Amino acid sequence: xxxxxxxxxxxxxxxxxxxxxxxxxxxxxxxxxxxxxxxxxxxxxxxxxxxxxxxxxxxxxxxxxxxxxxxxxxxxxxxxxxxxxxxxxxxxxxxxxxxxxxxxxxxxxxxx
Amino acid sequence: xxxxxxxxxxxxxxxxxxxxxxxxxxxxxxxxxxxxxxxxxxxxxxxxxxxxxxxxxxxxxxxxxxxxxxxxxxxxxxxxxxxxxxxxxxxxxxxxxxxxxxxxxxxxxxxxxxxxx
Numbered sequence: 508x509x510x511x512x513x514x515x516x517x518x519x520x521x522x523x524x525x526x527x528x529x530x531x532x533x534x535x536x537x538x539x540x541x542x543x544x545x546x547x548x549x550x551x552x553x554x555x556x557x558x559x560x561x562x563x564x565x566x567x568x569x570x571x572x573x574x575x576x577x578x579x580x581x582x583x584x585x586x587x588x589x590x591x592x593x594x595x596x597x598x599x600x601x602x603x604x605x606x607x608x609x610x611x612x613x614x615x616x617x618x619x
Numbered sequence: 620x621x622x623x624x625x626x627x628x629x630x631x632x633x634x635x636x637x638x639x640x641x642x643x644x645x646x647x648x649x650x651x652x653x654x655x656x657x658x659x660x661x662x663x664x665x666x667x668x669x670x671x672x673x674x675x676x677x678x679x680x681x682x683x684x685x686x687x688x689x690x691x692x693x694x695x696x697x698x699x700x701x702x703x704x705x706x707x708x709x710x711x712x713x714x715x716x717x718x719x720x721x722x723x724x725x726x727x728x729x730x731x732x733x734x735x736x
Binding site: 542548550555562563600606607609 | 666669712723724728
Protein backbone atom coordinates (compact mmCIF):
# COMPACT_ATOMS: atom_id res chain seq x y z
CA UNK A 508 0.00 0.00 0.00
CA UNK A 509 1.42 3.41 -0.91
CA UNK A 510 2.45 5.60 1.99
CA UNK A 511 3.81 9.02 2.78
CA UNK A 512 7.44 9.00 3.84
CA UNK A 513 9.36 11.65 5.75
CA UNK A 514 13.06 12.18 6.35
CA UNK A 515 14.80 12.49 8.67
CA UNK A 516 12.88 10.86 11.50
CA UNK A 517 14.71 13.04 14.01
CA UNK A 518 16.64 16.24 13.43
CA UNK A 519 18.65 18.08 16.07
CA UNK A 520 19.78 21.58 15.22
CA UNK A 521 21.12 24.66 16.92
CA UNK A 522 19.08 27.81 17.28
CA UNK A 523 19.48 30.06 14.25
CA UNK A 524 20.30 27.25 11.84
CA UNK A 525 18.29 26.43 8.75
CA UNK A 526 16.57 23.06 8.50
CA UNK A 527 14.83 21.32 5.64
CA UNK A 528 12.30 18.63 6.37
CA UNK A 529 11.53 16.31 3.50
CA UNK A 530 8.41 14.44 2.52
CA UNK A 531 7.55 12.14 -0.34
CA UNK A 532 3.76 12.21 -0.80
CA UNK A 533 1.75 9.47 -2.45
CA UNK A 534 2.35 9.77 -6.16
CA UNK A 535 -1.07 10.54 -7.61
CA UNK A 536 -2.19 12.86 -4.83
CA UNK A 537 -2.85 16.52 -5.53
CA UNK A 538 -3.01 18.27 -2.15
CA UNK A 539 -0.15 18.45 0.29
CA UNK A 540 0.01 19.70 3.85
CA UNK A 541 2.37 20.35 6.72
CA UNK A 542 1.19 20.15 10.31
CA UNK A 543 3.03 20.68 13.57
CA UNK A 544 2.59 19.10 16.98
CA UNK A 545 4.43 20.58 19.95
CA UNK A 546 5.06 17.84 22.51
CA UNK A 547 1.91 17.00 24.44
CA UNK A 548 -0.27 19.38 22.45
CA UNK A 549 -2.69 19.13 19.57
CA UNK A 550 -1.81 18.88 15.90
CA UNK A 551 -1.83 22.30 14.22
CA UNK A 552 -2.18 23.15 10.54
CA UNK A 553 0.75 25.03 9.03
CA UNK A 554 0.28 25.19 5.28
CA UNK A 555 -1.49 23.58 2.34
CA UNK A 556 -0.08 23.31 -1.18
CA UNK A 557 -1.98 22.69 -4.38
CA UNK A 558 -1.15 23.13 -8.02
CA UNK A 559 2.42 24.14 -7.16
CA UNK A 560 1.49 26.99 -4.88
CA UNK A 561 0.46 27.67 -1.32
CA UNK A 562 -3.33 27.54 -1.05
CA UNK A 563 -3.61 28.42 2.61
CA UNK A 564 -1.30 29.10 5.52
CA UNK A 565 -1.84 29.57 9.23
CA UNK A 566 -0.60 32.36 11.49
CA UNK A 567 2.21 30.05 12.59
CA UNK A 568 3.56 29.93 9.04
CA UNK A 569 5.48 33.18 9.08
CA UNK A 570 8.37 34.41 6.92
CA UNK A 571 10.74 31.93 8.54
CA UNK A 572 8.89 29.08 6.85
CA UNK A 573 8.74 28.11 3.21
CA UNK A 574 7.55 25.10 1.23
CA UNK A 575 8.61 23.74 -2.10
CA UNK A 576 7.93 20.88 -4.43
CA UNK A 577 11.20 21.05 -6.30
CA UNK A 578 11.02 17.99 -8.51
CA UNK A 579 7.39 16.91 -8.67
CA UNK A 580 7.82 14.22 -6.03
CA UNK A 581 9.46 15.64 -2.92
CA UNK A 582 7.67 18.20 -0.78
CA UNK A 583 9.88 20.17 1.58
CA UNK A 584 9.40 22.46 4.56
CA UNK A 585 12.24 24.87 5.24
CA UNK A 586 12.70 26.80 8.45
CA UNK A 587 15.21 29.55 7.77
CA UNK A 588 16.42 30.42 11.25
CA UNK A 589 15.19 27.99 13.86
CA UNK A 590 14.03 29.07 17.30
CA UNK A 591 13.66 27.01 20.45
CA UNK A 592 9.88 27.13 20.06
CA UNK A 593 10.12 25.43 16.66
CA UNK A 594 10.89 22.18 18.49
CA UNK A 595 8.00 19.90 17.59
CA UNK A 596 6.91 16.92 15.54
CA UNK A 597 6.27 17.93 11.95
CA UNK A 598 3.83 15.86 9.93
CA UNK A 599 3.43 15.87 6.18
CA UNK A 600 0.15 14.74 4.66
CA UNK A 601 -1.06 14.17 1.15
CA UNK A 602 -4.64 13.96 0.03
CA UNK A 603 -6.42 12.16 -2.75
CA UNK A 604 -9.65 13.12 -4.50
CA UNK A 605 -11.71 11.47 -1.78
CA UNK A 606 -10.53 14.08 0.74
CA UNK A 607 -8.73 11.57 2.90
CA UNK A 608 -5.42 12.81 4.21
CA UNK A 609 -2.63 10.29 4.59
CA UNK A 610 -0.05 11.29 7.17
CA UNK A 611 3.63 10.51 7.17
CA UNK A 612 5.35 9.17 10.29
CA UNK A 613 6.61 12.64 11.24
CA UNK A 614 9.97 14.32 11.78
CA UNK A 615 10.86 15.21 15.34
CA UNK A 616 12.73 18.52 15.29
CA UNK A 617 14.75 19.45 18.37
CA UNK A 618 16.23 22.94 18.49
CA UNK A 619 18.92 23.44 21.13
CA UNK B 620 -15.18 29.80 13.06
CA UNK B 621 -14.09 26.20 13.07
CA UNK B 622 -13.43 24.55 16.38
CA UNK B 623 -13.19 21.03 17.75
CA UNK B 624 -13.56 20.38 21.45
CA UNK B 625 -12.52 17.21 23.22
CA UNK B 626 -13.39 17.93 26.81
CA UNK B 627 -11.93 14.71 28.19
CA UNK B 628 -8.21 15.19 28.65
CA UNK B 629 -7.51 11.74 30.05
CA UNK B 630 -9.56 8.60 30.55
CA UNK B 631 -8.41 5.51 32.37
CA UNK B 632 -10.31 2.22 32.10
CA UNK B 633 -9.69 -1.39 32.90
CA UNK B 634 -9.39 -3.86 30.07
CA UNK B 635 -12.72 -5.08 28.66
CA UNK B 636 -14.58 -1.97 29.75
CA UNK B 637 -16.40 0.07 27.13
CA UNK B 638 -15.29 3.66 26.74
CA UNK B 639 -16.70 6.65 24.85
CA UNK B 640 -14.58 9.56 23.69
CA UNK B 641 -16.50 12.77 23.16
CA UNK B 642 -16.06 15.26 20.34
CA UNK B 643 -18.03 18.46 19.78
CA UNK B 644 -17.42 20.64 16.77
CA UNK B 645 -18.33 24.11 15.52
CA UNK B 646 -18.59 25.13 11.90
CA UNK B 647 -20.63 27.55 9.82
CA UNK B 648 -20.42 25.32 6.75
CA UNK B 649 -23.17 22.92 5.81
CA UNK B 650 -20.68 20.62 4.09
CA UNK B 651 -17.78 19.27 6.09
CA UNK B 652 -15.93 16.14 7.08
CA UNK B 653 -15.24 14.76 10.53
CA UNK B 654 -12.35 12.45 11.37
CA UNK B 655 -10.88 10.41 14.16
CA UNK B 656 -7.16 9.68 14.37
CA UNK B 657 -5.24 7.51 16.82
CA UNK B 658 -1.76 8.47 17.98
CA UNK B 659 -0.02 5.58 19.76
CA UNK B 660 3.09 6.17 21.89
CA UNK B 661 5.24 5.71 18.78
CA UNK B 662 3.87 9.04 17.55
CA UNK B 663 2.38 8.40 14.13
CA UNK B 664 -1.16 9.46 13.26
CA UNK B 665 -3.36 6.53 12.33
CA UNK B 666 -6.53 7.29 10.39
CA UNK B 667 -9.63 5.65 11.90
CA UNK B 668 -12.66 7.12 10.18
CA UNK B 669 -13.98 9.92 7.97
CA UNK B 670 -17.62 10.94 7.99
CA UNK B 671 -19.22 13.55 5.75
CA UNK B 672 -21.84 15.95 7.01
CA UNK B 673 -24.61 14.45 4.89
CA UNK B 674 -24.27 11.01 6.37
CA UNK B 675 -25.57 10.72 9.91
CA UNK B 676 -25.65 6.96 9.98
CA UNK B 677 -23.73 5.46 12.83
CA UNK B 678 -20.80 3.30 11.85
CA UNK B 679 -19.38 0.19 13.41
CA UNK B 680 -16.01 -1.34 12.62
CA UNK B 681 -15.16 -4.26 14.84
CA UNK B 682 -14.89 -2.99 18.41
CA UNK B 683 -15.09 0.63 17.24
CA UNK B 684 -18.28 2.59 16.67
CA UNK B 685 -19.05 6.20 15.96
CA UNK B 686 -22.15 8.25 16.71
CA UNK B 687 -22.62 11.36 14.59
CA UNK B 688 -25.39 13.75 15.67
CA UNK B 689 -25.72 17.01 13.76
CA UNK B 690 -28.37 18.28 16.19
CA UNK B 691 -25.79 18.40 18.97
CA UNK B 692 -22.72 18.88 16.72
CA UNK B 693 -21.13 15.80 18.17
CA UNK B 694 -19.16 12.92 16.74
CA UNK B 695 -18.46 10.50 19.57
CA UNK B 696 -16.28 7.42 19.40
CA UNK B 697 -16.90 4.27 21.42
CA UNK B 698 -14.48 1.41 21.95
CA UNK B 699 -16.20 -1.77 23.11
CA UNK B 700 -14.30 -4.26 25.25
CA UNK B 701 -11.19 -2.11 25.40
CA UNK B 702 -7.75 -3.68 25.17
CA UNK B 703 -4.32 -2.53 26.34
CA UNK B 704 -3.35 -1.94 22.68
CA UNK B 705 -6.05 0.74 22.52
CA UNK B 706 -3.97 2.92 24.82
CA UNK B 707 -3.16 6.05 22.81
CA UNK B 708 -4.13 9.66 22.28
CA UNK B 709 -7.23 9.99 20.14
CA UNK B 710 -7.84 13.12 18.07
CA UNK B 711 -11.08 14.29 16.54
CA UNK B 712 -10.72 16.62 13.54
CA UNK B 713 -12.86 18.73 11.22
CA UNK B 714 -12.40 19.71 7.59
CA UNK B 715 -14.66 22.19 5.87
CA UNK B 716 -15.69 22.30 2.24
CA UNK B 717 -15.47 19.99 -0.68
CA UNK B 718 -12.95 20.19 -3.44
CA UNK B 719 -11.45 23.55 -2.67
CA UNK B 720 -7.77 24.29 -2.88
CA UNK B 721 -7.35 23.37 0.76
CA UNK B 722 -9.06 20.92 3.06
CA UNK B 723 -7.01 21.59 6.15
CA UNK B 724 -7.81 19.61 9.26
CA UNK B 725 -8.67 21.37 12.50
CA UNK B 726 -7.80 19.06 15.37
CA UNK B 727 -9.14 18.86 18.89
CA UNK B 728 -6.77 18.74 21.82
CA UNK B 729 -6.96 14.97 22.04
CA UNK B 730 -7.99 12.48 24.69
CA UNK B 731 -5.38 10.26 26.27
CA UNK B 732 -6.86 6.81 26.79
CA UNK B 733 -5.06 4.50 29.20
CA UNK B 734 -6.31 0.92 29.30
CA UNK B 735 -5.08 -0.95 32.36
CA UNK B 736 -4.69 -4.72 32.24
